[in-house]
Amino acid sequence: MKRKYIYIVGSIVLFLPFWMWLLWFFTPKTLMLGSIVDKTVLTNNGQEHISLTWMLNHKKMTKTSTKLYEVEHDYFGFFPREDEKFRTKGLERFTDQQLQKLSDDVDFTYYTDTYGIYNNEWYVKDTTKTRYGKLYGGLSQEDLDFLIYMKEKKKLIIAEFNTIASPTSSDIRRKFEKLFGMQWTGWTGRYFDSFDTIKNLELPKWLVKNYEKQHSDGWTYKKSGIAFVNDGGQVVVLEDSLDLNNDLPQIHSGKKGQEKYGLPQKIKYSFWFDVINVNPKVNEIISGYELEVNDHGAKKLKANKIPKNFPAVIRHKQGGYRFYYFSGDFADNPISISSSYFKGINYFKWLFYDESNPMERKSFFWEFYYPLLNTILEEEKEILNK
Numbered sequence: 001m002k003r004k005y006i007y008i009v010g011s012i013v014l015f016l017p018f019w020m021w022l023l024w025f026f027t028p029k030t031l032m033l034g035s036i037v038d039k040t041v042l043t044n045n046g047q048e049h050i051s052l053t054w055m056l057n058h059k060k061m062t063k064t065s066t067k068l069y070e071v072e073h074d075y076f077g078f079f080p081r082e083d084e085k086f087r088t089k090g091l092e093r094f095t096d097q098q099l100q101k102l103s104d105d106v107d108f109t110y111y112t113d114t115y116g117i118y119n120n121e122w123y124v125k126d127t128t129k130t131r132y133g134k135l136y137g138g139l140s141q142e143d144l145d146f147l148i149y150m151k152e153k154k155k156l157i158i159a160e161f162n163t164i165a166s167p168t169s170s171d172i173r174r175k176f177e178k179l180f181g182m183q184w185t186g187w188t189g190r191y192f193d194s195f196d197t198i199k200n201l202e203l204p205k206w207l208v209k210n211y212e213k214q215h216s217d218g219w220t221y222k223k224s225g226i227a228f229v230n231d232g233g234q235v236v237v238l239e240d241s242l243d244l245n246n247d248l249p250q251i252h253s254g255k256k257g258q259e260k261y262g263l264p265q266k267i268k269y270s271f272w273f274d275v276i277n278v279n280p281k282v283n284e285i286i287s288g289y290e291l292e293v294n295d296h297g298a299k300k301l302k303a304n305k306i307p308k309n310f311p312a313v314i315r316h317k318q319g320g321y322r323f324y325y326f327s328g329d330f331a332d333n334p335i336s337i338s339s340s341y342f343k344g345i346n347y348f349k350w351l352f353y354d355e356s357n358p359m360e361r362k363s364f365f366w367e368f369y370y371p372l373l374n375t376i377l378e379e380e381k382e383i384l385n386k
Helices: 002-025 047-058 096-105 141-152 170-180 205-214 255-259 295-303 337-341 345-351 362-385
Strands: 034-038 076-080 086-089 108-113 134-136 156-160 182-192 225-230 235-239 250-253 266-268 273-278 283-290 309-316 322-326
Touching (some): 002 337, 034 047, 047 108, 047 337, 076 134, 096 141, 141 156, 141 170, 205 225, 255 283, 266 362, 273 283, 345 362
Parallel strands (some): 034 108, 156 322
Antiparallel strands (some): 076 086, 182 225, 250 266, 283 309, 309 322
8 A cells, every 4th residue: 555655756756747748738719919128138048037937928918919028039139140140130220110010019028138248258159348439229219219118008117127228328227217217226246256367267357457547555355245336337346344244135025015016024135136216106115225334345335325125126106007117137047947837846946946046047037037027918918908
């Protein structure tokens, strides 16, 4: 009897992935046409928008009545090809009439990244040096016009980190900020698990060089911490123990974030983010960053006019149009698109990450991005079905 029980349990475990795929396969499709914009695509894996494509496919939200989204094809932006060839297929080629038609046709738009592609990244394959020779990037006037039409038609708009940062022109940035009731402070930041230039090969050389130009004592940091850089190239470093009681940035979510969007009360975030301000009459803060600084770190932030608390997720208040801004590189997570084809895989999320590693980002996808996008997309589905 015991052996039979073990056999049954073993068979269930062995065939569980098949049953999960089968459940996903027979999940009804929902047509949800989206305009995804990603101008920072170095490889065909579409890293900067892969999390969004994963969510759409997992939920069987399709671009046509039958076809799922493909991460390497279904977006507007930069398209890499072999032998250093590329194609740009952005909204810049659209006429005003075509932009209006696109805003009529799509159900939502998501701007995942407008940082762009530069000569040193594309031809030299070096992302550690100061970028030079922009090939493509920045929020364009056509992008802005399209967003205006989407807002007028009360369509869902989602944007995130680097939508209006460099290389977007200051004129386009100000118009976007006025349009959506938010403002970029000019500062971006990121956590690094080591500031040791010998040990950490992922530490950007341009970051260190900029700092050394501004400080006669040179780069003396070795521990982990947070580096900030503004649009003028100024660099500010917060180091563990010296400036920080907790070296990792934390995203905190209030009651609404936890109850409506299923977000954790607190989670670490170890990738790029931007520091923004919001008009509280226009937008509400769903989640916010909290930097756990000591007195020395607090003085450093104050001297450079960088807040220790700032928004991570904002949304336009009820009524009018639907707009979200994610103040971080939220759609860029190291996940496999193939895992999206299994119903209920989120119940096994604990198998996919090790939270003891401060640099891992899979926990952020499963614990934060997944419930956030799931709620937003479900809400959109209900609106479309009315």
